[in-house]
Amino acid sequence: MKLPKSINYFYEYYLNPGFGNQRYILPSHVNFPITDNCNSKCRMCNVWKDKSENELTPEEIQTIYSNKLFKNTKHLGISGGEPTLRKDLLACVEAILTALPRLKSLSITSHGFHPTKWQRQLPLIVALCKKYNTFFKLNISVDGIGELHEEVRRIEGGWAKVVETIDVAKSNNVPVQIQCTVSKHNVFGVNEVLHFAKSNNLEYIFRRATSINRLYNHEITNEFFNSNQDDSFFADFVTSTSVTHTTENPGRRLFYKDLAKRLTVGGNRKAPCHFQYNGVLISAHGEMYHCSIDEEPLGDCRTTDPYEVYFAQNSREQLEALLSSTCPSCIHDQSGAWNPILIINEVLSQKFPFFPKIKQLSTFAFANLKSAFGISPRNIGISEAKNTAQAHIIGAYGGEHVGDSAILGGVILRIAERHPNLKNVVVYSKRPDRTKFWVRGLDFESELTIVVKPYTILNALEASAKDVLFWAGGPIMEMPIDLFEHLKTIDCFVKNGLRFEIVGCGWGPFKTKYSRAKANSILNKAAKVEMRDKYDLPVEYQLNQDPAFDYLLSGVHKEPKISWSRKKTDDFLDKVKTTQQDTLVLLNLRPIWDKYNKSNQSSAELDDQVVNEVFQLIKKLPHHVALISVPFNTDHYGFSDMEPALRLKDKCTAAKIKNFHVFDRELNARDMQYFLKSFDLGICMRFHACIFMKSLDIPVYGIDYTAGEIGKVGGLFKSFNDDNWSNIMDLNHKQILKFIERQ
Ligand code: SF4
Structure with a gap:
């Protein structure tokens, strides 16, 4: 009896040892780079530099995969090099399908520069997969659209061929997934790749370039991301609604979230990976590896029984080393089985947008409750520290763009002019990685030091009596949680006799009475209120131009360095x-x-x-x-x-x-x-x-x-x-x- 997909997932996760239970079992997933030859010259890969010979023949492939080790293998991905460079690709596919009777799906990853070959081979591969009742998918590398793709892959005229290959696949009713490897060369081209995928109704994935043993790219890691900005931008992109709302697979969305968190705030990999316990890589020359990141082969399947290689003592020891030293920092997008509870949570959040809001509101209500009982950490007093006077800037920092960064520059200039003693400026941000990038792009003449700290640091703030808190830049608007939290911080300063000012803010719009009331309380606690436009406010305020003008007209800007x-x-x-x-x-x-x-x-x-x-x-x-x-x-x-x-x-x-x-x-x-x-x-x-x-x-x-x-x-x-x-x-x-x- 065939179980519905979701029930089957629960069954597999909890009852199938290895799938979710972290036990080393027969591999269900196999990665098979069928050749190391490639005629693309990708900037983030070195595999194309050498000619590879003596690769596994179809007969050897059949012998290896017929081994009892692979009797539970359900998914096999053929990659390379470039698979179409193998003249016997069809025979290899047939050997795989014959050897793996329980195979459910087969994919081939190609650069797509050979549409004529695909025109010839694809119908035959599709027919073979149909015969063996195996789902087939063609993955095509798309690292940019048009010239950008050719620039990354260094193949002139290559883009038109990729488009042709996609058309060939479509005309053969073959599902296509476009796979974009993101590096410093194309990180800002991802929006266009996404646009292309959506316009052509294609499934897509984005992955960050990383060191992969079989691609011999350890020496060219400088071709990957070259700044925190790249990481921060990419993290925002993969978790934006434009990506998540069109990524059907909840496991992939969870992977993106985990990756984004690690790229911006750090931490270890939480994403599961089949290759930790039930996956294996067989190289074009028959060597077995735990995964494509693993550097040492476990053994040679041409000369040794694959089952023996996989279950040998040294393989287990190597796995232990991989799990403890490599997996925690691995950003490879090899997938695995997420805990079903996380999957359900993810599916509900996507299907019912109010679901995450309920979670957010309950956290918010809990924080309010804690505060009402005097156990909110922000009720602690500010200690008298010996540091020099600091300007503490709060506001809605963490989601800003270049216009907001000019506003920040402007409010810092105003603060420095009005409070010449405040030489140290601390900007508190919910996304310090993002705010740091913008701060690095600002120039100031004075000897100001500006640091960006995570907003939560205010839980344990040390301040001197001369410090001043500013809500600067703003705006003060409908954002109940931020208003609540910031009001706590403001209370903390004001109760301890420190000054609080509002500088260069916008006001509204508000949707709820709650937010308006909190915003009014914030106004009432300020020793000085300066707004950037005319508003109907319950307090006296000074009107000033948009702070971005202060910054942009200040003339402090330096010519950007060659970068x-x-x-x-x-x-x-x-x-x-x-x-x-x-x-x-x-x-x-x-x-x-x-x-x-x-x-x-x-x-x-x-x-x-x-x-x-x-x-x-x-x-x-x-x-x-x-x-x-x-x-x-x-x-x-x-x-x-x-x-x-x-x-x-x-x-x-x-x-x-x-x-x-x-x-x-x-x-x-x-x-x-x-x-x-x-x-x-x-x-x-x-x-x-x-x-x-x-x-x-x-x-x-x-x-x-x-x-x-x-x-x-x-x-x-x-x-x-x-x-x-x-x-x-x-x-x-x-x-x-x-x-x-x-x-
Ligand atoms: S190193 Fe990465 S790809 Fe390899 S098993 Fe660990 S998580 Fe998976």
Whole structure:
């Protein structure tokens, strides 16, 4: 009797020794790099450098896999090198299928540069798998779209072949999974890979490049990620709703969450891996390894019985060493069986978005309760420490983008000017990795030291009597948990006689009375309140400009050093300039959030309207004008500026339009200012994109994204007596074209 999938999972996890019970049993999963030869020259791999000979023949393959060791093998993945370079691939597949009667699924991973071979072989492989009742999937490596893929793989003209191979697979009804290995070369290209996968209805996975024994890439780890920013960006990407909402497998989503946590805050691997207890790798030459990370072969299956090799004493000892020294830090995306409770939790959270909210609210209610009974850790007093006076900055730090980083720069400048004794600034962030990246991109003339600490540090804060707490940058808005927590911190300072100020904040929107009440309490506790716009507040406050202007107009910025980021930026502009397009117009579009939509149209309709209107504009642009899309927010809670940019790119590609380009890197404030100086004009939707352009005196046309009423962008242009803007409801490409022609 066939059990339903979910019940079967429980059965396997709890009753099948080894699957979930961490006992060394016959391998259910086999990884089989069938050849070490490859004709791709991937930057993060060295396997292609040597010619491999004397690889297992189909007869040897059949002999090895017929061994009793493999009698429970259910999944086998053929990889390489490049499997299609084996002339006898079909015979090898047949040998595997004949030898493994219990095999449920077979996959082949290919670079996809040989569509003609696939055209010939795929129908035959599909027929074989059908005969043996085995599910078949083709995995195709996609490390970027178009030129980027060719740049990573160093194969000119390769992208068109990959697309052809995908078409061949589709026409043979073969499920395709695109697999993107992410390194410093393509980390900012992941949005486009995702867009491609979604547009073509393809399953996808993203993995971070890592050292893999069979790829001989230990000496080229400098080709992997080269900064914490890459890790932080990638972590945000794989856990964003744009990825998780289209990743069906809950185990994969849990893997992404675990990976993201480790890349940003550290810690050991929690993700399970079949290769720890019930998986094995057989190399192209018949050597057995525990997994592709394992460095020493366990034995040679050509000369020794595979069962003996697998269960030999030295194999077990090697496994113990692997488990204790390598697995905890392993980021390889080999999968395993997650605890069913975690799977259920993940499925419920995805299916019912209120489920995580309930969990969050119960934690919140518990914290409130603890506080009511005086056992909240933030009720502790502040001790008198001997350190020099510090400015402690709180606010909603941890989810910021380049505009927010300019605001942070501005509030730090204001604080330094008003409190010259505060030489040490501590910014508290829920995502210190993210905030540290932005702080590194800020320049200050004075001898300020700025450190970023995790927000929880406030549980055990040491402060001197001269310290000041600031809610700086803000905004103070509907975020009940943050308001509650920050109010506790503020109470802690104020009760101990220390000063608390609000600097350069925004206010609202609020949805609940609770948040508004907490926000009002925060206002009431401040010795000084300074806001960046006019609001109806219950306290007196000082009105000042957006702090981003303070920073961007301060003139403290340094020329960025020659760095990887600067090189990529320069390369991008050089490439655009070779097209004879010498007038560079920056385009920054953002997706519409429902909270900014006061119109009768849906946000999706408004998104379409903007993209269509800008496309009309592009079609009419003179040939010497290059329109370059620049994201000011590459991935903010799943709302990325890359979304409208990539939709426009699709339209331009289909219409063979050459003067639209997409820049995809996430730049810090210093690099962004340097980059923007190359532009002649701008058309911007994001408020801070407009501020960056205005601060550099570059003519900019603003698109106010608050549909149906004047929002921040409209307000900004009005304050400058500048008519070069329109609300998205009235967006008209002819008007923008006139603006471009006038400049
Ligand atoms: S090192 Fe990585 S791939 Fe190998 S068994 Fe451990 S977790 Fe799995």
